[in-house]
Amino acid sequence: MKNREIAAVFSRIADALDIKGEPAFKILAYRRAARILDEMAEDVAVLAADNRLCDVEGIGDGLASKIVEYLKTGRMAKADEAAKGLPAGLFDLLNVPGLGAKTVGLAFKALGVAGLDDLRRVIADGSLAALKGMGEKKAENILKGIGTLEKGRERLLLGEAAEIAEEVIAELKRAAGGGRIEAAGSLRRMRETIGDIDILASVRNGEAVIGALTGWNRVRRVLAAGDTKASVLIEVGNGERQVDLRFVEPDSFGAALQYFTGSKAHNVKLRGLAKDLGLKVNEYGVFRGERKAAGREETDVYKALGLPWIPPELREDRGEIERAREGRLPTLIERDDIRGDLHCHTTASDGRLKLAELADLMRAMGYGYAAVCDHSRSARYAGGLTPERLKAQGAEIDALNRKLKGFRILKGTEVDILPDGTVDFPEPVLAGLDFVVASVHSSFKRDVTARMIKALANPHVDMIGHPSGRLLSGREGYDVDLEKVIEAARIHGKAMELNSHIDRLDLDDVHLRLAKDKGVPIGIGTDTHGADGPAMIRFGLGTARRGWLEKTDVLNTLSAAGLARWRNKRTGEKRRP
DNA sequence: GCCGTTTTCGGCCCGACTGTTTTCAGTCG
Structure with a gap:
């Protein structure tokens, strides 16, 4: 799929035109098209083949023909033309916070600045500050921006950002003594990663709150502090993170919350x-x-x-x-719709919770069930279970369930999908279980699409675990065609997982919506390993909502009995719920 | 560049803060 590649080309064209000072709206059109392509689940090549590119809002004749050109030749003449005469290093400069395309263009034209090293030089020798419209302060801020860039400004994971925001808000509330203070921005939208943390406040003593923020002991640098707005860089791990605070009057709070x-x-x-x-x-x-x-x-x-x-x-x-x-918004899934957890580990494999501890925590979530899905034997690094140990665990679960009222542990497994596409337990072993998650944990580059499709054809497999395999902290996902895997799930009546772990959130919002449109149910699992695991459902739910999922799209909005019926309908087996 | 139940041309979201300016441009969100 070339969607992202073409998005990157458009984005590069936009940067080049920006540096050259081309009209802003043309640049905007390229940037918008880049975003659309980046977020689109459908293959742009398929759209092109069907002559449907122009049906996409934001793509007109001009951009469509450029996409077609790129698909045919692997090149785009406009990209070469736009970048002509611009050193590659100039584009890196656009990542320096506080330095924009206008200044980059000026520094290039007037001083021949072609990259970060040149930029440092013209700041040091004062020639940048001497340019018209520039000055000592601006040069100094750009230098600080270079420092910030080098410290790393990778985005935070949603879960990390939520934690920081809660800490900041608590700090500000202490200073405010009443009023409304809330997180806005991408955090409120539950994006999988977060850049800056945006906080909105409507309080009596704004000055005290600004003072509380700028004077907070985690603040490294104050970027701006006005009457209605303040921005600071705070210390997070080895890096820095920007927190923006805005003030509004109470009768503007809703508008500001919407806006920010x-x-x-x-x-x-x-x-x-x-x-x-x-x-x-x-x-x-x-x-x-x-x-x-x-x-x-x-x-x-x-x-x-x-x-x-x-x-x-x-x-x-x-x-x-x-x-x-049109009055046709989806009724998004809510926390209270969730009746159980479909993916948990215990000390039997790589979890840190004993079976009974897990059951207590899951009951406290208000659930009726939780599926224990420990690893299978091939996952040696995780202490995967042999069929014998799985059987022993089953006996332990039976004993525990006899003691529990109104709650059951479901016998499950997260069985490895092996390099040949078979799964790690034979069918008779799987047949005795209540819920089977099949996941790829090895040979990420080897035929993952075909392996997952083969696993879905196994009658005992219920769901593919963390289907893309990506880690938001940095690992590329598997080499997998998710559209084909989701189609196979549809054919076999199986589910796809939405793994709630903050480093995974997998499937992502775009593919969740694709699965929903195909009628493939989503199982939201937390992949709980420790005591903090069950509450991570919050991030899975946020991602589910970003994928437009409703209660009826999600498998674990069913009761334990309903889940068993869903399985039986497919397999024709009779299994007591 | 895109787009059109007012438009095929002339629009295209809006404001705060900073630093450089004697009225505004650049950057950001």
Whole structure:
């Protein structure tokens, strides 16, 4: 699939045009197309073959022909033309915070700056500061920006960002002594990774809160501190992370929350819609001329635009505004819809919880069941179970279940999908289990698509575990065609996992929506290994909601009995729930 | 570059902060 490749080419064209000072809206069109391609689950080559590229909003004749050109030849003349005369090192400079395309273009034209080393030199010798419109302060800030860039500004995992935000908010609330303080931005949208942490406040003593933030002992550097806004860099691990704080009056809180939750694409479209209605939307409210029509609550803002409230997780401009206008928004899955956990480990393999401890924690979540899915024998690094040990675990589960009221542990396994596509336990062993997750844990580059499809054909396999295999902290996923695997799941009546581990969130939002559209059920598992595991369902749920999933799309909204019926319907087996 | 129940041309979201300026450009979100 060439979607991401082409997105990267468009993005590069946008950067080049930006440095050259081309019209902003042309650049915007390339950037928008890059984002759309990046998030699209459907193969752009298929769209091109069907002559449907122009059906995608944001892609017109011009971009469509460039995509076709790239698919045919592997090149794009426009990209070469745009980058002509620009040293490759210039593009790196755009990553320096506080340094934009205009300044990069100026430094290149006036001083021949072609990369980071040149930039450091012209800052050191004062020639950058001497340019028109520049100055000592600007040069100094750019130098600090280079330092920040080199410290690493990789995005935080959603779970990490949530933890930091909670800490900051608690700190600010102490100083505020009342009022509303909430996280906004991509964190509120539950994106899988988070850049900056955005916090919105509506409090009496704003000065005290700004002071609490800028004076906090984890703050390394104050980037800006005005009357209504402050930005700081705080220490996180070995790196730094930006926290933005905004103040608004209480009667603008809803408008500001809407505005700072984003996404940018969602807001741009919303404002366009407002304009068509003769309204103006900003972070203070919805206005008709001078008159303020809404602002205190977020629901009022959407209502003023003729829309129902749109859940933050949907706000990515992936069709949610159109659906809201038609009154056809999905009813997203909620925490209370979840009846059990489908993926947990115990001390029998690489977990840190004993069976009884796991059962207690899962009961405390309000569930009716949890499936213990320890590793199979080939996963030696994880202490995978032999058939004999699995049988012994089953006896232990039976004994425990006899003592538990209103809750059961389901006998399961996370069985390895071996390099030849068979699974790690023979069929008679699997036949005695309540739930079977099949996962790839080795030979990531070897025929993963075919192996998963073969595993799905095994009558005892219920679900493919963490299907892409990616780790958000850095590991590329398997070499796998998820569209084909999801199609195979549909044919066999099987489920795909949404693994809630903060480093996985796998399937991702885009593929979840694809699975939903195909009618393939999603099982949300936490992959619990320790005591902090069960609560991670929160991040799985956020991702599920980003994938537009409703209660009926998710397997573990069924009761234990319902889950057994789902399996029996497929297999024709009779198994007591 | 895209796009059109007012438009095939002329729009394209809006504001805060900073540093450089005597009124605004650049960057960011």
